[in-house]
Amino acid sequence: MTITITVVTIALLALLSLLWLAKGHASGSAVRENPARHLRSVDVEAFRNLIDPAEEDYLRRRLTPADFRKIQRERLRATAEYVSGAAHNAAILMSLADDARRSTDPATAGAAEKLIANAIQLRLYALQLVPRLYLEMVVPGARASSIGIAERYESITRQVVMLGIQYPAAGVSAAL
């Protein structure tokens, strides 16, 4: 009896979550109307500084191990926030480009298509990187075994730079 009640409850919760996700699909128009309002500020220079290995080495040399771990956790948290912000902004740019993709002008549609593909790449990187950053916060030694993270940092940084490109027509650049 308990298992049946559990399964029925899970089914109803799953159904509600499905309806919630479906509802989210219809609420994208507010973002399209005023994208600048929904963009998060991403300080690219600060982000670069956070992921600079030289900066990390410097801190490691200057601080006691306990202080370094504390500072490093804060740095990783900030990095995760920057990456999430960049991914969030990429999503907004994607929804704008999605409108342009259906344009009757083939050149605009083609350019929007490519932009969407690249923004998807950025969100894929963010999807992989953010959990790793949080893991590193919990297990500081994890960094040694994940050599590729630094390269990923660099990729995301370079992609974040892209998000700062001027887009006066939609008022996006000021918010980025």
Add this chain to the structure above:
Amino acid sequence: MFLWRMLWYYLWVAPHVLLGAVLFLMVRRRLRRQFPMFFLYTIFEILQFGVLFGMGLAHLKLLSPYFHAYVVGLALSTAIRFGIIHELLRHFFWRYPTLDGPGRVLFRGAVLVLLLLAIGLSVVAPGKSANFLLNATYALDRTASVLQLGLLICLFYFSRYFVLSWRSPTFGIALGFGILAGVELATSAIWLHLGAFGNRLVNLFSMASYHCCVLTWICYLWAPEAEPPSSSTGLPENDLVTWNDEFRRLLPQ
């Protein structure tokens, strides 16, 4: 009693009559070739209804031929529904080729996890009936519902995370099947617990939900697609080109 009976027949007949409207809309809007599995499902459900309704009128409902026909229909219908989910995924991957590789990996992982979950559930909560076929039918129905509901939630979450746009019919079909899978998961768990073929109240709830699903499909198949914006709206071409050049330059080779 009369009203109850009328409601029962209405909920049994009406969704299948409305499925005829779904067929009509699919043919009229030329969606038959884009969604062949959904088209097949619609035809199959109408035919299955014809057979079962005929047997029901002939008072064969309590006899084994009706139950066997129901089991065979359920098995085939479930198989077609998996085909429809695959069809929906294929639509997304076709529209967004960048997601083809990672998307397939994610969904294979989801299938594996959901399958383990469903098998675990079958081990923990087997059926109570002495009838092997009844137990096997409801257990498989529950397993299939876990997989279908899980996959459709993954699909909605996936499209939300990657901000993928849905075409109106795709969204409607996915939403309808999501509701159907959720209700079937709950009802199959109850049937398995009761260990009997059908339960009046549960059946009524299941039939009413199916009616809602068919109405959802009709609404979304009927709804016109959003007009593509003219060149003067959306992103100016120059900005798009600049953005993309930057993306290409900055993405790792």
